[in-house]
Amino acid sequence: MNWTWFHRLASPPYIFALARRLTPWFGWTSGLLIAAGLYGGLVLAPPDYQQGDGFRIIYVHAPSAWMSLMVYTTMAVAAAIGLIWRIKVAHAVAASCAPIGASFTFAALATGSLWGAPMWGTWWEWDPRLTSELILLFLYLGYMGLRGSIEDTQRADRASAVLAVVGIVNVPIIHYSVTWWNSLHQAPSVMRLGKPAMPVAMLVPLLIMLLAFTLFFVAVLLVRLRGEILSRERAASWIGEALGS
Amino acid sequence: MTNVTAVTGEPAALAGEEGRGPPAPASMLDAARLVLLRDLKLAFRRRGQLVQPLAFFAMVTTLFPLAVSPELSRLREVAPGVLWVAALLASLLALEFLFRDDAHDGTLEQYSLSGQPLTWLMLAKTVTHWLLTGAPLALMAPLAALSLGAPGASVPGIVICVAVGTVALSLIGSIGAALTLGIRRSGVLLALLTLPLSLPVLIFGARATELAIRGSAYGAPLELLAAMAILGITLAPLAAAAGVRISLE
Numbered sequence: 224m225n226w227t228w229f230h231r232l233a234s235p236p237y238i239f240a241l242a243r244r245l246t247p248w249f250g251w252t253s254g255l256l257i258a259a260g261l262y263g264g265l266v267l268a269p270p271d272y273q274q275g276d277g278f279r280i281i282y283v284h285a286p287s288a289w290m291s292l293m294v295y296t297t298m299a300v301a302a303a304i305g306l307i308w309r310i311k312v313a314h315a316v317a318a319s320c321a322p323i324g325a326s327f328t329f330a331a332l333a334t335g336s337l338w339g340a341p342m343w344g345t346w347w348e349w350d351p352r353l354t355s356e357l358i359l360l361f362l363y364l365g366y367m368g369l370r371g372s373i374e375d376t377q378r379a380d381r382a383s384a385v386l387a388v389v390g391i392v393n394v395p396i397i398h399y400s401v402t403w404w405n406s407l408h409q410a411p412s413v414m415r416l417g418k419p420a421m422p423v424a425m426l427v428p429l430l431i432m433l434l435a436f437t438l439f440f441v442a443v444l445l446v447r448l449r450g451e452i453l454s455r456e457r458a459a460s461w462i463g464e465a466l467g468s
Numbered sequence: 469m470t471n472v473t474a475v476t477g478e479p480a481a482l483a484g485e486e487g488r489g490p491p492a493p494a495s496m497l498d499a500a501r502l503v504l505l506r507d508l509k510l511a512f513r514r515r516g517q518l519v520q521p522l523a524f525f526a527m528v529t530t531l532f533p534l535a536v537s538p539e540l541s542r543l544r545e546v547a548p549g550v551l552w553v554a555a556l557l558a559s560l561l562a563l564e565f566l567f568r569d570d571a572h573d574g575t576l577e578q579y580s581l582s583g584q585p586l587t588w589l590m591l592a593k594t595v596t597h598w599l600l601t602g603a604p605l606a607l608m609a610p611l612a613a614l615s616l617g618a619p620g621a622s623v624p625g626i627v628i629c630v631a632v633g634t635v636a637l638s639l640i641g642s643i644g645a646a647l648t649l650g651i652r653r654s655g656v657l658l659a660l661l662t663l664p665l666s667l668p669v670l671i672f673g674a675r676a677t678e679l680a681i682r683g684s685a686y687g688a689p690l691e692l693l694a695a696m697a698i699l700g701i702t703l704a705p706l707a708a709a710a711g712v713r714i715s716l717e
Contacts (some may be wrong), residue, residue, distance in 0.1 A: 306710075361664040368660050372651045381714045382647045386661065389643055389707050393665050396696070400668035404675070 233310045236461045239452050242445040249442035256435030263428030271425075280338045282428060286436035287331035288352075291359055292394075294324030294440060298366075299391035302384035314380035315455060317387060318370065319447035323440060325363035332356055351405040355398045362390050376455060499584040500592040507596040510569075517565060521558040521601050522608060528554040529612040540617035547616035548677035551630070552670050554612070555605050559634060560659055562601040563641040566593065567712065571649050577716055586709040594642045594705065602634030618681045625680025632693045633673035639700030640665050646711030669696055 231237045264282035271278040298320035305313035335353055336346050347353070366383055373379035456462055494502070511518055532550045533543055570576045570593075579589050609630040610623040618626070644662035648654040672689040679686035 358664050358667060361660070365657075365661040365664060368657050369647060372648075372654070372657055378650070378714055378717055381717075382711060385643075385707055385710050385714065386647055389665065392703070393668075396668050397664070400671045400692075404671040 233308075233312055235312055235315075235452050235456050235459075236465060238312050239449055239456075239465055242449050242452075246442055246445045246449075249438050249445065253435045253438035253442055256431055256438065260428045260431035260435050263431060264425075268425045268428055269422065274342060277338070277341050280334050282432050284331060284334040284338060285429060286432045287327050287334060288356065289433060290436050290440055291324060291328040291331050291356065293437070294320050294327060295359065295362070295387075295394065296391065298324060299387040302387040306381060306384040306388070311380075311455070312452070314384065315448055315451040316444070317384060318380070319444055319451050321363055321367050321370070323443055323447065325360060325367065327436075327440075328356060328360045328363060332360065349405065351398075351402040354401045354405070358397055358401070359394070362394075366390070494584070496584060496588050499582070500588055503579075503589050503592040504596055507593060508599065511596070511600050518600060521562040522604050524561055525554050525558040525605060525608060526612070528557060529616070533616070544617035544681065547613055547618055547681060548674040550616060551609050551613060551626070551677060552633070552674040555609065555630060555634060555673075556637060556663070556666055556670055558605060559601050559637045559641060560662060562597065563645045563658060563662070564655060566597050566642060566645045567649055571715070576649075576712055580713060580716060586712065587705045590642060590646070590708040590712065591701070591705040594638050594708070597642065598635055598638040602631065602638055605634055606631035613677075613681065619683070621683060622680045625686055626677055629673055629676040629680060629686065629690055629693065632690065632697055633669050633676075635697040636669045636693065636700045637666055639697070639704035640669070642708040643704055643711060646708040646715065649712065649715035669693065672696070 260282060265279055268279070270276050298317045301313045301316040301320065304310055305317060332353070335356070339348055339353075340346050366386055369386055370379045370383040373382055453462065529550055532546065536542060536546060567576060570579075580586050582589075606627050610618075610626045613622065613626050614620065641658075641662050644658050644665075647661065648658050651657060672692045676686040676689035676693060679689065
């Protein structure tokens with residue numbers, strides 16, 4: 224089997240060109256899917272029998288929450304690859320993931336809070352999922368803080384990679400301890416959505432939005448990755464050729 | 469320099485014990501013991517620094533009756549939370565000193581060049597941190613708890629919970645301290661890195677203490693604390709050693 228395609232993935236010029244070629248594909252596909260998912264979710268899906276039209280925020284909230292975890296996993300895997308095989312591009316991927324993941328986490332928290340205000344009667348509930356999400360935001364901020372305070376790029380890469388790997392080991396522990404803490408301290412007074420199976424007309428737009436958000440993440444990641452590679456390789460000679468063409 | 473002095477980084481401390489014989493390769497256990505003794509000796513030469521986290525702990529627990537209310541019935545309810553938040557912050561405060569001086573005078577570089585596994589030496593340093601902050605905090609916590617209205621019968625439970633929980637705190641903290649080693653004014657960043665990772669310890673520690681104060685069985689959360697401490701012992705020194713190596717580059 225020929226492995227050259229795989230080894231080329233570690234080469235910054237190749238990844239830079241590849242990212243430039245792939246960005247429009249991911250960007251436009253996610254744009255179309257977001258339009259379709261929003262139309263399905265906001266117009267076609269029937270109102271919820273309990274929450275009326277209020278539940279429709281789920282079409283932004285749930286994909287954001289899903290992405291917040293997926294981006295963290297991507298970041299930790301990329302960081303581990305960079306740490307183990309010393310691949311610069313992998314570190315660049317991890318560095319590009321962090322602000323995107325923090326934004327998704329913030330979006331999930333903000334939409335969750337907006338959703339909670341009419342449904343739970345409060346902007347903030349110490350619900351386990353909300354609390355874990357908040358802690359995830361702190362983990363992202365810590366990662367970016369550590370990366371920002373080390374001047375040398377290589378050291379920043381490797382130190383923040385260790386932190387990302389430590390974080391991914393801790394995320395399940397934090398999640399389950401928060402769940403346990405909550406079940407001890409608070410009666411389950413919060414109304415839960417989705418325990419009865421969702422009707423198909425509600426579920427399909429949600430799945431479309433999940434896919435659309437994933438593609439959107441890839442598109443933004445590719446743009447950020449190009450910026451990251453440009454700033455890291457600014458002294459390299461291939462940059463001039465790549466930008467001049 | 470003999471192998472042994474390279475391990476300790478302080479020839480004077482060992483000249484009497486080892487003499488000037490040919491350098492014998494020190495075993496892993498010897499190296500860890502020497503690191504532990506050296507750190508303890510250095511710490512006891514600077515007693516002022518040693519009592520700072522403890523004074524901080526006492527101060528923070530004093531703030532709560534003033535801020536909340538002097539009624540013992542209300543204080544008893546918040547006592548576990550107060551104890552654990554204060555212990556967490558005191559342990560964090562002491563973390564800054566864990567590697568800083570050794571990084572400044574080059575001792576850490578000597579450790580990493582000594583041929584001994586750095587992971588093992590990191591574990592020894594973390595044990596020192598626990599002996600100097602965790603263990604005294606475990607002894608002080610019952611005093612603070614009693615002043616917050618906990619019954620006398622809860623004292624053994626509180627000592628055990630804080631002693632086990634601070635092991636996990638020291639280990640988690642050693643990772644953050646190692647990663648922030650070369651950074652100037654790293655205090656806030658260290659807190660930002662360490663506190664989210666310490667939350668499970670806080671949750672189960674406060675829960676176990678709460679049960680102990682109520683006089684109920686606190687075995688289950690204590691066992692979870694112990695599990696976290698054991699997980700920390702196996703994994704945290706690896707990450708701390710990796711962090712120190714990166715900071716030394």
